[in-house]
Amino acid sequence: MAEIIAQDKQGGKQRKKLIRVDMTPMVDLGFLLITFFMFTTNFTKPNVMDLGLPAKDPDPYPKKNVVINDKNQVTFILGKDNKVFYHQSNSNDLNTGNLKETDFNGIHISKIISEAYDHAPNKDVFTIIIKPTDDANYKNFVDMLDNIAISKKEQYGVTDIKPWEKKVYEELTK
Template identity: 80%
Template structure:
């Protein structure tokens, strides 16, 4: 606790008082407050998105080269400034008129996926392909996965944008 120690000097001139403050109770109070706030604070659980990963096959078959036709897939290209483009074309047919633009407002992307699925020749092989560019941001990628969940499509892939798609994309962005 606080103490006052009086010292007398010889000659009776002056008495000097030394004050010493004991900080032990203050440290105890600090630890009590830290403990109180730790126990009363709600720790938030991080939000995690489930990715639809394929289950491990215990009896794997040799891989078959199933070619997915142009009309049996839809490709989304995530660009800069929250722009998203889509097409159902191959390398030879893709041009600036085939590469259409949409946005993330409402359920536009889910409708595009549903329409492409309805028009697919083999619906069980229908695949959504997501190709983020280097200029795309992470939020747009998460929004795209949310739209896939809304459209209830579990067959999708994420890959790099091809050079022939990059060429047409750059023409539209400029």
């Protein structure tokens, strides 16, 4: 670690002591500290998406069930190859003629949402439903949520695609 070299007296001079410190252990300690901080530090901040979750309801079991009919909702089906389809139909009325296709352009989706909202008989229960297929990718889902946030509609839901919708969707994408 440290080494002391003593020199003899020469001509009545005092004896000088030279001190030499070995820095090798300090270098090892420096590398250990750098390694520790590299493993414990986040280099990038995680990207977090803010979902509009409902506030805690004091009465979690409402006394009346609200039924949302076809005209009080718009359903978006996220498909493969960056395609999105939408409709306002039920299981009996949905066919390849009224399952329409659009793209993820915010102007188009916002326009579809606002037109559906304007024609809704009961605007208080107007809901946007997102149904991603197995072929949809995560980016398209995030884009859809961003478009809903742009349209400033707060009631939306995410659910699985129903078999009757999947049948019509598959007919269109063949």
